[in-house]
Amino acid sequence: MADEITIKDIARRCGVGVSTVSRAMNNRSDISKKTREKVLRVIEETGFVPNNSARNLKRIGSQNIAILIKGISNPFFTDMINILEAEIKKTEFVMTLHRVASRENEVDVALELVKEKRLQGIIFLGGEFSHSEEKLNMLGVPFVFSTAGAEPEFLNEKNYSSISVDDVAESCKIVNYLIGNGHQRIAILAAQEEDTSVGNLRLKGYKKALKQHDIPVDEDLICSLHAGEEVEQFSMENGYVVTKELLARGTKFTALYAISDTLAIGAMRALHEQGIRIPEDVSVAGYDGLPLGDYVTPRLTTLRQPTGLMARETASLLFGILSGQKNHQHLVYPGELIIRESTRAIR
């Protein structure tokens, strides 16, 4: 309500010029200790808060780094965000977290943010990896795609970095583990065919593993996730519902592989309700390696993505590039098969 107070008001009240106030606020050296203290005291008393829009507009180089997250409610990211935050806090940079709605294009959002906040760098978490190069080049600041899936064409780019696991290979790995334990009829909870994100890559890995063992792909075993505005794609509920449908179809299977741990947990509940025992009757495997998977009963077999390592490398890479000590690179980290209680060998 009170008329917005500006730097001019502070200057007037202190009997100094506006630049002096500015200097005090920004901890400049070219100001006497005495004046600074006076100015800061008045700022404190009046509760003056500088307008960031005006600052961003004028400031040459901010120290802002943005993290853009698609699917912020995905617990998979919370770990990475916390580590990224800790890493960034060690530097002179300031992090701003920005969520991207599922219908938004993250590069468009980034384009806005670069101008608005005078960003120095960007980290993309999750999301698609099919972006027009033209737009990417318009960003004008270094950026790193993290956990965005690895496509060969992607890996040739010299203009930006990426950090990921090989979703196809890792997905193949866990399905191979199931096959190695005697499972032939393996249901999968996977993304729609049209999906251009990791969901599709993990489905590819599933098919690849089957092919390696000459097991024919049975479309009845492939359960497409419901997707849309309403349902969270990788939610426990979605896993539950889709598994219910699978069971209703009467398709036989000895193992179920869900492309995320959350989906797997939903599936476990659906199986449990039907009196199907895990792992005695059906083995269940997930993907991601969420902490949560270690807390459910039975504990979930999964493919762990090295989130801590990836987050630290993401930060290190971006700061290396910003300081001119590193060049853009595309790093692919191996996942880790974590065998717990929800799977078993059959026959």
Place this chain on the structure above:
Amino acid sequence: MADEITIKDIARRCGVGVSTVSRAMNNRSDISKKTREKVLRVIEETGFVPNNSARNLKRIGSQNIAILIKGISNPFFTDMINILEAEIKKTEFVMTLHRVASRENEVDVALELVKEKRLQGIIFLGGEFSHSEEKLNMLGVPFVFSTAGAEPEFLNEKNYSSISVDDVAESCKIVNYLIGNGHQRIAILAAQEEDTSVGNLRLKGYKKALKQHDIPVDEDLICSLHAGEEVEQFSMENGYVVTKELLARGTKFTALYAISDTLAIGAMRALHEQGIRIPEDVSVAGYDGLPLGDYVTPRLTTLRQPTGLMARETASLLFGILSGQKNHQHLVYPGELIIRESTRAIR
């Protein structure tokens, strides 16, 4: 890289004035359809993106609403955020989500944001509820505290709204349920005494319930959560660790009440590892009513907060105030005791 392109460049390329470009961008009516199309086409071609800082600086009334969240990784909020987002999307307002670090003061952050984004309203999710009135009054725009805990002094304020459950009463409710089922020695995973947030209120509720039944408070049964920069307070891991400590102490108890579902799930794992059966040997109850609680085994007894309702009411209240159709109010919603499989009657 490319020199930043501005509204002036667009104007020049179109052979029009800058104000005409501005009109085209902002869908004003006082511009011919033909010119607008031409301008928009050039904007499209050049990939021009207006600078939001400049816009915010100049614009009189934005349509921005901010949601400030303390503890964004808390799954309890994801539900509310999704609903709030859906409600806000129905209006002319634009929502921006902003996370507040645990060491930051949410009102200070809000103060900055109000100026920077010319906010029209604020929703606070989580966090403390002990704010200086002086600062709150400086905000100058309507705001609603949601799920911030209900304190009597708080409820007298006419200058803002709050939406909450009565944490003391609800906590008391679930402990009473345990007592009613024959439990006398009830361990609690609770916040530290110094906590000024909901954690403390829930502990109060626990003590109140014991008192009502003349059960003496045994300090050995009160397990303080680890808190700090490193550990997420309401995490499964914290629940696990604290329960381990409880068990190591050898204190006897027939029920365990955790002040959040995530903590309860961690506790269940710790009990499970000791061969303690739930609910046969120990009953476990949580608080919050997360969807997750319905997916674990055994399914978790809990006190559900009506998140959907609260989110919708939060939106409705804020928009009512913004449109002058409502006054500030303080609403307290009842929680719901959800009895599932993790608790049982003894004796």
Place this chain on the structure above:
DNA sequence: TTGTACGCGTTATCAT
């Protein structure tokens, strides 16, 4: 060390 004046990119106002 300090103050003055200009400009950041946009929208609002006023004139045409």
Place this chain on the structure above:
DNA sequence: ATGATAACGCGTACAA
């Protein structure tokens, strides 16, 4: 319907 111009609030060069 359109264009010129003055703000918005601050940082920064430059002068003092």
